[in-house]
Amino acid sequence: MTDNASKTPAANGQGQAMWGGRFSAKPAELMQAINVSIGFDKRLWAQDLAGSRAHARMLISQGVIASSDGEEILEGLARIEDELSTGTFPFRDEYEDIHMNIEARLRELIGPTAGRLHTARSRNDQVAVDFRLWVRDAADRSAAQLVELQKALLAQAETYADALMPGFTHLQPAQPVTFGHHLMAYVEMFGRDAGRFRDARARMNECPLGAAALAGSPFPIDRHQTAASLGFDRPTANSLDSVSSRDFALEALSAASITATHLSRLAEEIVLWTTPMFGFIKLTDAFTTGSSIMPQKKNPDAAELIRAKVGRILGSLTTLTVVMKGLPLAYSKDMQEDKVPTFEAFDALELSLLAMAGMIADLIPNTDKMAAAAGAGFSTATDLADWLVRELNMPFRDAHHVTGSAVKAAETKGVDLAELSLAEFQAIEPRITDGVYAVLTPAASAASRMSYGGTAPAQVRAQIARWKETLA
Numbered sequence: 001m002t003d004n005a006s007k008t009p010a011a012n013g014q015g016q017a018m019w020g021g022r023f024s025a026k027p028a029e030l031m032q033a034i035n036v037s038i039g040f041d042k043r044l045w046a047q048d049l050a051g052s053r054a055h056a057r058m059l060i061s062q063g064v065i066a067s068s069d070g071e072e073i074l075e076g077l078a079r080i081e082d083e084l085s086t087g088t089f090p091f092r093d094e095y096e097d098i099h100m101n102i103e104a105r106l107r108e109l110i111g112p113t114a115g116r117l118h119t120a121r122s123r124n125d126q127v128a129v130d131f132r133l134w135v136r137d138a139a140d141r142s143a144a145q146l147v148e149l150q151k152a153l154l155a156q157a158e159t160y161a162d163a164l165m166p167g168f169t170h171l172q173p174a175q176p177v178t179f180g181h182h183l184m185a186y187v188e189m190f191g192r193d194a195g196r197f198r199d200a201r202a203r204m205n206e207c208p209l210g211a212a213a214l215a216g217s218p219f220p221i222d223r224h225q226t227a228a229s230l231g232f233d234r235p236t237a238n239s240l241d242s243v244s245s246r247d248f249a250l251e252a253l254s255a256a257s258i259t260a261t262h263l264s265r266l267a268e269e270i271v272l273w274t275t276p277m278f279g280f281i282k283l284t285d286a287f288t289t290g291s292s293i294m295p296q297k298k299n300p301d302a303a304e305l306i307r308a309k310v311g312r313i314l315g316s317l318t319t320l321t322v323v324m325k326g327l328p329l330a331y332s333k334d335m336q337e338d339k340v341p342t343f344e345a346f347d348a349l350e351l352s353l354l355a356m357a358g359m360i361a362d363l364i365p366n367t368d369k370m371a372a373a374a375g376a377g378f379s380t381a382t383d384l385a386d387w388l389v390r391e392l393n394m395p396f397r398d399a400h401h402v403t404g405s406a407v408k409a410a411e412t413k414g415v416d417l418a419e420l421s422l423a424e425f426q427a428i429e430p431r432i433t434d435g436v437y438a439v440l441t442p443a444a445s446a447a448s449r450m451s452y453g454g455t456a457p458a459q460v461r462a463q464i465a466r467w468k469e470t471l472a
Contacts, residue, residue, distance in 0.1 A: 047133040122213035145353040165370035173377030176442035196255035204248035207232035211242035214330035260310040267307040316341035374442035
């Protein structure tokens with residue numbers, strides 16, 4: 001996947017080397033082994049054919065090649081597409097990459113006319129457009145899969161908008177929230193993730209085809225035509241940048257890494273919630289596995305594997321960043337190493353997104369267990385402090401101190417705050433009245449959080465409605 005110099009010769013099916021005119025000897029076997037990329041870049045065949053068709057039609061319309069030759073090329077490409085679609089295409093390592101495999105097969109099918117297709121282009125701009133098309137499709141798929149995951153979360157959040165659970169900081173009970181509110185936090189995260197993919201797509205949607213090897217073409221090509229026919233907004237504006245940049249892939253991998261981090265956080269919570277110590281949710285047999293020795297085990301392996309995928313995806317971003325970090329303009333063969341990590345990252349991300357959406361739809365909350373835990377750890381202490389501020393006009397820092405004393409008294413006695421007597425409260429602060437008990441239940445605490453974006457069920461439902469409209 002590179003320019004036409006300093007590469008190993010590849011036969012064109014007629015006994016001639018496609019780019020090896022100056023070479024008189026065959027490459028060493030090791031050179032062939034390290035140079036060949038068809039084993040992985042064959043995944044670009046649909047994009048390569050699309051780019052070739054757009055290029056051929058442009059050459060015809062610009063009079064660069066005869067219409068008869070162009071039509072013969074297009075017919076040959078259609079036959080090749082049938083072979084690739086049905087799995088009968090003869091991939092051969094001797095042709096290095098997907099571009100030369102297709103070109104060699106085209107020559108076998110239609111003869112020397114096939115050689116006219118490469119007029120006014122190089123493998124440098126050819127692979128740049130193929131890879132950009134593939135990454136664009138991957139970004140579109142990821143954004144769409146994120147929407148499906150959001151819909152699964154929304155469905156559960158709507159059902160359990162009132163279901164109490166403990167909210168945590170430092171994984172310690174903090175304040176009561178609702179299960180719906182907790183799930184909606186991930187709807188927000190995944191919404192930003194989808195936005196990052198859409199932003200990346202908008203920036204990558206420029207067509208490098210026509211930049212040729214690095215300097216452009218002397219032929220009267222129409223780059224705006226090929227850009228439009230391939231669904232790009234415009235052609236790239238600098239031929240050097242066109243063939244030497246892979247920041248579109250880096251940006252997509254960055255978005256994928258952030259998405260994988262969010263998936264990993266949710267997966268970790270699913271792992272915790274399914275333990276008997278938490279017991280907040282159950283997963284069916286569809287998303288769990290057993291143990292070969294312990295018959296009682298039901299393991300959340302899907303969540304654990306999703307949790308681990310961030311390592312593979314982040315590793316792919318690091319790999320491509322290191323590949324690109326010291327390359328001078330324009331093309332270097334190092335850039336052949338851009339595809340494997342990108343393919344692997346998006347394969348892992350797609351599987352993770354689909355599995356997570358399935359798990360979210362599959363999970364069954366234990367609302368009684370969550371509600372019982374919602375009041376643990378003196379989770380209504382902040383509500384007591386807020387009551388002291390509202391009802392006694394106490395400065396919050398003073399209210400914080402009084403509440404801390406009440407927590408200490410309850411802890412010493414081995415009871416919850418709501419189980420302290422009024423006399424015990426008044427021993428700490430004489431102005432406290434029995435009205436304080438109205439705010440010391442988890443349900444009252446959650447219902448009181450009516451600020452925009454708060455955990456009050458009414459606010460949760462408002463956010464659910466907003467997102468349902470957004471995603472409709």
